[in-house]
Amino acid sequence: MEYEMEYEAVIGMEVHVELNTKTKVFCGCRADFHAPPNTNVCPVCLGMPGVLPILNKAxxxxxVAVGLALNCAISRWSKMDRKNYFYPDLAKNYQISQYDLPLCYDGFLPIDGxxxxxxxGVTRAHLEEDTARNVHTIGKNESGVDFNRSGVTLLEIVTEPDIRSAQEAFNYLTGLKQVLQYLEVSDCNMEEGSLRAEANISVRPKGSEAFGTKTEVKNVASFSGVQKAIEYEIERQIAVLREGGRIEQETRGWDDRKGVTxxxxxxxSAHDYRYFPEPDLPPIVVDEAWEDSIRASLPELPRDRKARFExxxxxxxxxxxxxxxxxxMANYYEAVLAAGAPAKPAANWVMGDLQALLTDGRIDIADCxxxxxxxxxxxxxxEDGAISGKIGKEVLQDMFTSGKSPKELVKEKGLEQISDAGELEGIVAQVIAENPGPVADxxxxxxxxxxxxxGQIMKATQGRGNPKLVNEILVRELSKE
Ligand SMILES: [Zn+2]
Known part of the structure; x- marks a missing residue:
């Protein structure tokens, strides 16, 4: 592509992730927005006047766990702020968020660039509350607001403008999601909005240090959508600059069907949020002991686990x-090893035949x-030679549908490999007698x-003949005559 010689893209990501705390961030309501509309609500998350929020320790x-996993420093002292704006999904006309003192800052996530x-670089990860959800019923001339989501714990994770391509943005998002899922802090379901990604995109002449004017792409429903939107936006901006135009700072949406921003x-029309400190909440103090205890509870993270597997x-x-x-997947694999299987065959079966069955059945490995x-x-x-690899594939399929043990299935269906020399000699003799032409050849x-x-012998044994033994006996018998 010609433009790559002249321009480079500069991309930063903002990700909002809903944390799966049992209750909301400032009230005791259950954080479950699958419930019927407006059933998990109280005066606090409905934004009634005069109520007081209480911060959820979890x-x-x-x-902090996410911050530590992203190699961030944790603020010993931080505070909540009010972000003011008017919108139907925000009953109290401000969102409680963090402005100048985020809980986590100055971290990084390693990716394949x-x-x-x-x-x-991860600039910051700050705690805030989610808004309610506007529901527009198509065909009916009405809209509703569902407050079940209002006050759900939200973490906003902002990167430095370190990303240089749509592929790197995709790798960052995939890596981040993996970390969040290993930590088990979110289901990261993009379709349901528990993970939302926005990209800030600009281009500049290659070699230049200054940043170009950026546009922000929002409301994209999948990582591959984000990747496509960034690709499109880079090309659009370069085309504008090539024609002598100027990039306007603006927010753009992604039309997945048309493939355009x-x-x-x-x-x-951008907002001035008039941030100011939230007067109803005390500062958040995370002392060293608390930080250490959270660090000690972190699971092995994806990159470390991958390195250990190698x-x-x-x-x-x-x-x-x-x-x-x-x-x-990693837990399943290690459980197979713990049950005595050697590492490489186990890896091949899990990634190959088993994964294929799971994909076909649309079953998660957790429910295998x-x-x-x-x-x-x-x-x-x-490994013991009791069945062949080929029969193994059949057995696996039967295990998948029946849930029975492989020994049981092999016995039930008479699938044991024939390793009895006497039995095989008889079959070999019969095949030799029946095929004088090939024998002569x-x-x-x-x-x-x-x-x-x-092939004829394997056919006669329904694939159960021990291949090594069959070969040995056949060669021996043929050399006799
Ligand atoms: Zn509530």
């Missing part, structure tokens, strides 16, 4: 990446009908004929 702990590993709001199990980086993509112990048992049957030096005869 929300602070989850936020365009030119190798790189760190994306569209103007939503210009800078002239190191301890001798897996290739790609395989280790697949097996640690989700915590559930095959227990790790059963999978380990099946791998052991193959083999004896005249046509080695290909051997493959045909092996």
């Amino acid at each position: 929300a602070v702990e989850a936020s 365009e030119e190798g590993p790189k760190r994306i 569209l103007l939503q709001r210009t800078k002239e 190191e301890s199990y001798g897996l290739k980086p790609y395989d280790a990446g697949v097996l640690t993509a989700t915590k559930a 009908p095959i227990t790790p112990e059963h999978l380990a048992e099946m791998i052991q049957l193959i 083999y004896k005249q030096g046509k080695k290909k004929a051997l493959g045909f005869l092996v």
